[in-house]
Amino acid sequence: MTDAATPPSPETARIRPPRNQWWDVWDQFKIHRGALAGSVVFLAIVIFCFVGPLVWPYDATYIDIRSRNQGMSWAHPFGTDQLGRDIMARMMSGGQVSLAVGIVAMALAMLIGTGIGVLAGYFRRIDGLLMRMTDLFLALPLLPLLLVMSMLFRQPLSAAFGVETGMFLLIVTAIGITSWMPTARVVRGDVLALKEREYVLAARSIGTPPRRLILRHVVPNVLSPVMVSATLMIATAIITESALSFLGLGFPPDFPTWGRLVNDGIDYLQQYPSRAMLPGVFISLTVLSVNYIGDGLRDALDPRIRGR
Amino acid sequence: MHDGAVPVLDVRNLKTVFSTRSGEVHAVNSVSFDLRPGELLGVVGESGSGKSVTMMSLLGLLPSPPAEIRGGEVWLGDTDLLTLGEDGLRKVRGREVGFVFQDPMTSLNPVFTVGFQLTEPLRTHLGMSKTRARERAVELLELVGIPDARRRLGDYPHQFSGGMRQRVMIAIALACDPKVLIADEPTTALDVTIQAQILELVKELRQKLGMAIIWITHDLGVIAGIADRVMVMYGGQVAEHGPVRELFANPAHPYTRALLQTMPKIHGARDAKLRVIEGQPPVMGRHPESCPFMARCAHAFDRCARENPTRRDIGAGHDVACHWDHRTGEPVQDLAEVAS
Amino acid sequence: MSGPRPLVEVRDLKMHFPILGGILRRQVGAVKAVDGVSFDIQPGETLGVVGESGCGKSTVGRAVLRLYEATAGSVIIDGEDIAAMPAEKLRRKRPTMQMVFQDPQASLNPRMTVAGIIGEPLDEHTDWPRAKKLERIYELMDAVGLNRDFANRYPHAFSGGQRQRIGIARALALNPKFIVCDEPIAALDVSIQAQVVNLLERLQDEFGLTYLFISHDLSMVRHIADRVAVMYLGKIVEMAPVGVLYDAPRHPYTEALLSAVPEPDPSLEARKDRIVLKGDVPSPANPPKGCNFCTRCPRVMEICRDIDPETVQIAPGHVVACHLVTQHQTTGATGGTEAEHPKHQQGEVL
Amino acid sequence: ERGEDGHLNIIYWQAPSIMNPYLSGGTKDVEASSLVLEPLARYNESGELVPWLVDEIPTVENGGVSEDLMSITWTISEGILWADGTPVTSADLAFTAEYCMHPEGGCAQGARYQDVESVEIVDDRTVTVHFSVAKPVPYGPFVTAQAPILQAAQFADCLGARAPECTEANFNPIGTGPFVVTDFRPNDVIQLEANPNYRDPMLPHFATVTLKGGGDAASAGRAVMETGEMDYAWNLQLAPDVIQTMAQGGQGVPVSAFGTLVERIEVNMTDPSPDLPPEIRSTREAPHPILSDIRVRQALSMAIDRELLVEIGYGQAGRPTCNLVPAPPIFASEANDACLVQDLDGARALLEEAGWTVGGDGIRVNADGDRLVLDYQTSTNAVRQDFQALIQQWWREIGIEANLRNINSSVFFGGDPGSPDTFQKFYADVEMYANNFPGTDPEQYLGAYRCGMEPRPSNQWQGENINRFCDPEYDALHLELAQTADIEERGRIGRALNDILMQNFVIIPLVDRGRVSAHANSLGGVLLNTWDSELWNAADWYRVEG
Amino acid sequence: MFNYTMRRLLLAIPTLLFIALVIFLLLELSPGDPMADMPLTIPPEIREQMRLALGLGEPWYTRFFKWLYLFSVVEPSHVLASITGLENLAIDGQRIISFQTRSPVGDIIAQRLPQTLWVVGLSYLFGILVSLPIGIYSAYRQYSWFDQAGTFVSMVGFSLPTFFTGPLLILIFSIWLGWFPIIYDTTLVVDSWYDFALQMRQMAMPVFVLTLYNAAQITRFMRASMLDNLTQDCVRTARAKGLTERVVVLVHVLRNSMIPVITVIALGIPQIFTGAIITEQIFRVNGLGQLLITAIYATDIPMVLTLSVVFAILIVVFNLIADLLYAVFDPRIRYD
């Protein structure tokens, strides 16, 4: 009865129009200064990457060999690279890929992690099995796995979706299936506790079958820890993708991603420091802003905090 | 005050405000009361009426922000606790004033042994040696009726039942022989049989140790059993206050009257239907100028909306904060203010 | 009692939670949360169940609705044995029996609207169009005294009493015959408790409901119940019509329990000589030998420590499990009861 | 004076994992072991064979090589001692050959001992190697850092399947070279000290050597040229301007030299379409639908500006080339130098002629409406990706679309028949990599492009005729080369073979890649050798004063 | 607790066997080839022979069981022998041989372990030492400037990829300032103060990079855990007892908050042993991470398999340890 301390009296109840609980989440979220700043930065980055190319005249892969290695100028605000490609354009299209990878891989990892966590927590019988499987995936080395996956699936995927999308799916899947384990653990723990909650019992007493019970009562209530790990996951996925590009397991070479740009730029760190710094800063900014958003979300989704 | 004895604790016009996003909450609104040596003052009131906040304000136990003490005086002997700094208060807490909280399950730290938690205040306040403190701890546990006390010092709270944990809490509160013991709903979380045990224990301890006790509860039955005086709180204010028999015999505030009527009896005739207090508890601080009980009061009239009643003496140490006179059933004409 | 067939017949219900141990996690013991409980509830009647925390009240309630798979015993509701019913059939039977929970906060999914919560049973068991469901939801809200405007709000925006009303509305949604109320008022403020109890009583009159009312508030049970069962450590130690039980309790535990209730009247309080039980309830995983109550009983006898007393009927509808009573009983007459209760002809043991 | 110059620090950004070149063909391992193990003869920095542990190179003229080219006789110089003080004898030579030719040994240098029938011990210091076929160039066994001599005594128990068990010997072989291993940490660091029994008592100048491995080329270069932590850094595969900036660090200088390594684009003559069944995909049974037309292949070549590629990718470490065999001079053809000039218009004209007309999006289509799209794969490597981008753009300008792919090099060069991504399988239309030939004679190298040498399912995709070229004329000419001993004549035939491949445009050579290494200003005596180990003359290296 | 431990350990055996099998199959399926490093000049027949010599000719299950035998019987005997110094404990005959170096995998791992422990282990330790006080103070003064700054720094630490910070540090501290060497000397033997100083200098940058990363993560855990516990009822009780703020926070709150953090720390320990692949590569600390990555590149199956399975064992064991730690530090938890 924590909330009973401030029950709305009938009059106040009438004043406030019925509204979605997400508004309350938003109310709490928007007073979290870090989260708000994070959202603004993140939104700016998204706009830069996805709207930028529509207005920016240069193509990310267009080579203008005469104007290579230029510094910052009005024509090329971020300069050009060793082949004379406009770095700003490359940052934009690189960002598209990095962000997309981050978000999709996160979604996948969350889906698997939540799924397995919920199943393990809810059904005692398969709990042990699923948790051992989690151990297995924790122990799997990512690189050989990627190599195997790309050998087995690259061609069918490229055939079905085209080279880039195929590769995208492959990378996203690889990152996704190697990073769901922590989420699964957290979710399982929460479900174990949630399962004993009275509203779950109430649903059972109504005769709700397990499938709907899970979807309606269990999953929505583990969302807040999931949200938090989701934001962290976006960050790690972006960094992992970068590392993969570095190892040559990433996208086709004419397909810039932030990670690849950093790695390409590191050799030139001395002559053209901005070339590695810029994508590095963008990665960090994205990760940072997403982390702050996650922080704010956690506060906003926590009814204990929101209830105040 | 009334019978001349010097109160051990004298609270005057205490005001505590929480600042929240939806505005200020006046959780304690000009509360005054006193506590005489060896006396047991019962505090009743529904959930959220400000009982706990009042008591915690006395010792500065509220987190600040959001809590802020806006005014008043709290005289413990001849020091005003509100003027003491954090360091001064610390010397009072546990030493002069013991505190027992509602939920014995969460009030003890689960990762320390009972012995450790019990000896802590002894060593902090009285500077006892480890062995000396342990001896005293054993005595205390025996005092609160825990068998095999010496052995149980090394146990963790989860190894105790709820009733025993509450006994441990009481032992901790009593550790330094405080002048005042504040018990914040110490039996609400317990079974009736265990509650009976604790009540017996407190009666016994009062006789043995003779300290003054403030006992918070929402069970009027408990109050009737052990209190000397009662203070009824509603909406952060004192609604009614008086010696226990007098108050139960002549409840003056509509809220007290209603409360007594809603409770089904364990003996006597069964009522066909329970009386209810319609409506919901108030949101404090929304309408500071009106009487907080107005919305649920059967006797409310226009003055109640305009003016928050102050406490008026109605004789026999009994005072009430209401514009309505329970004796005549009419609005009060002239107010006899309670000097506090 | 001799009237129609009871709506609920519970016979020798046992609910033992296994304790696993050893390297291979085999069962090494059991928490005997409910250990052989039998009772009937007539249609339209309210059976109160009282007892200390941990004595197995909730477990009985849940096992009766087969939210737990009972270890042994039968639960016949409306002529059908719930305990042995296949899952799908049970699911279809669910609408007739519902539950109201202790903690109104915890029993409502914080992420569903009131309409969603009340409508969930309808979604599960009817294929009505949306409009009809909504109509029913509004009806239910009216019945429990909730403003229709609140339908789209979330539980956290309600006070405790209102939340409990939501829970009651949910239980009522499918016109159940039988409702288990598991401490529906324990978490509510005193000033609100009466509202909820009155509501429950009104609904009982209106819809002819049958309640199993679990509570540890003896005065409230006295108010609402027709008959009361007192539980101690997984067993019913005494069961009697409410008047009999409160005025002339026979089991020492019932006596102690009643005397422990504080009276909101200082003059009565002062006169009362309270029976204060020593010690705590033993663990159901390791109950004492003989009578479960022997460790705390103020009138314990030698025999209590060895032999578990049988449950005997000492008056119409009044059963007790205590050696004090049994000894008395053997000397006194059991006479007239037999004629009235042919069901209990074979001795008084239930 | 031996050891007077103290300590030498060498860095290899690929770390040596073993000191026995017979168990690992990796360059890093071969070069590291060359500090310890030595051959009878080796190539010097200009590609000439020089005697090393012998007094002279056996030839037909001096009678060292038999007239029928079936045997060669080596005589070890007098007084050559192993580091443990025992003399080097012909038994060691015979043993070395046996060691590498053992069928279960998995010898990495088997090619050098190919066709050896027997090694006959003539006397203590003389052996005659008998071949099963006539060998116009009989300098395989015991020549170059890849085929040094092992001490029979040390490796006696390590023959065949037991080779890997001799960890101690493999990590710390007893050799005749200037240094001996004191501590070997695989894939990490090797510590060596001067060989007390080295044949020249004044050498080596350095008393101790540390050969550190691991990391990346950029920081290796930095360590030598900028911070001066290291004295010598091997094979700096870095963009030219990066190397230039490092050189401004002032602690060291980059050095470069050319060999036969040619970065090229191989054109697939067979159809890699995934729609084909696996047994005919990328085999000669399915000719390439587009690239079978020589005009398209030629256009691909003409569109490339090789000068620019060099400038971007290699700087002083590369030069444009139009030949598969760019060196030595006698084998270097000049007939194809037209390709040095980019000719986009000519390329366009050729494509038009071949029936490819420009479509709506600038990409050419043929009469059937097929787009001119090529898959272009290579291994992962910064310079190659720059090349891919540039070439993709040039090809786009003449109306060809290229889909780029880069594959992890351990997969690409891995040769796993199960993987679709190996360069042998060639499941792409064109692919880019670099290759060279050991020593100075291209016979075997050119032989790779004969009919039947192509990788295909029946030979587990093992084979060197990557582009699946097949021309009976070419095969006949190659047979002639194999039977010719005269060096001038061999040069002529070699050039002709090279020209056939070039004029068919099945190989599009891009850059003749040199080697760039760097040494500290304080290190003297470095002669960069691309024909043998870079450390071939480490005994002569010395500390420059100042 | 004993029963519980035993049960978990028993369960771990089939789990680990399965993990080993999966990793093995993964490596089998993966398209790399141990011959990829060899120059293209080596003809195909010779490559094939070399492959056979590596034992790659046998069917996969034979190779798996051989490896399993070596791993579970032979290698432990050698480890035992080298720990006890009793040479005769070691079983003679072939050990697990790396493809790259043709030497026993166990020896190479033993050779690499010290570097990894020094650099990665030390940075983990520093990370913990730095993060605990920061986390505690941040939580205690939630939303203060210290908390905001601490949160920001730890987020930055978390969001900077090491492959970016590493070269940056090299550029600044090695090249421009010349304070620290670029190259980590794994042969350095610390037996004098001078060598010790050298060791400190060469460890400074990699340790810093990793410490930043570790500290960032642990700080966030610590802070969250403290925040959870600061509002507990028992903290109020402690205050009501008149304890000083220091005792309240550092004894009552901290003890409770440490429970989850300690298990998180324990779960992170296996990662020390895998090393930090990218950091090791950048600073040329040839530790286990670098060993693994080169082995993967070179498709050195025995090495990758052994390392991965050792890692899997560590994960399983530390999972168990973390669970047991919970029980040790939290008296409420009892396993049976």
Ligand SMILES: Nc1ncnc2c1ncn2[C@@H]1O[C@H](COP(=O)(O)OP(=O)(O)OP(=O)(O)O)[C@@H](O)[C@H]1O
């Ligand atoms: N931290 C806080 N922030 C804002 N408001 C608070 C806070 N703590 C308490 N309040 C408000 O102060 C009022 C009094 O609370 P208090 O805890 O004293 O009630 P109580 O009488 O002790 O109730 P209960 O019987 O439930 O313990 C309540 O209305 C509550 O909403």
Ligand SMILES: Nc1ncnc2c1ncn2[C@@H]1O[C@H](COP(=O)(O)OP(=O)(O)OP(=O)(O)O)[C@@H](O)[C@H]1O
């Ligand atoms: N799922 C379970 N597993 C093991 N033991 C259980 C389980 N559920 C309940 N118990 C045990 O069974 C006994 C009876 O529990 P139950 O919840 O029925 O008590 P109760 O009378 O409802 O108590 P309360 O008044 O506190 O609600 C308790 O000792 C409890 O610990």
Ligand SMILES: [Mg+2]
């Ligand atoms: Mg309170």
Ligand SMILES: [Mg+2]
């Ligand atoms: Mg219960």
